[in-house]
Amino acid sequence: MSSLNTDYFERCIATLSRAFNGLNQYPQDDDMYDIYRAACVKEFEIILEQTGKLLRKCLKPYFASSKQADQLIFKDIFRQAAKHGLITIDEAERWLVYRDNRNDTAHDYGEGFANQTLALLPQFIEDARRIAEVFRQQ
Secondary structure (H helix, E strand, O other): OOOOOOHHHHHHHHHHHHHHHHHOOOOOOOHHHHHHHHHHHHHHHHHHHHHHHHHHHHHHHHOOOHHHHHOOOHHHHHHHHHHOOOOOHHHHHHHHHHHHHHHHHOOOOOHHHHHHHHHHHHHHHHHHHHHHHHHHHO
16 A cells, blocks of 8 residues: 555644634634634644545555455545544544534534534544654555
């Protein structure tokens, strides 16, 4: 298997981390808070999607054909990754919670969705960094 290019993924993690740190420098009624919050939500979404795509690529060697891996839905990607030892069961469960948060609230890109996403970010950033390491080892 050729190595995965994770430059964009890792840049998104760094951007999210900086945006989250910036967010915490401003009160919630400041315009800069809104800008940083929007950046956090955007990067959260990008990282979530990229994680699924990159993890699917990591799983291809475990299937009889690439097509089988390509047909995995998001939840199955993480279940298979845990099954094959790429991530822990706890990590897989958290990634599914992240995705469920997005699915449950994405129709409401307002303050509620943003605040629910912000609450997940400290662990999400840690998990994203951990899975980036998995990708680098592939």
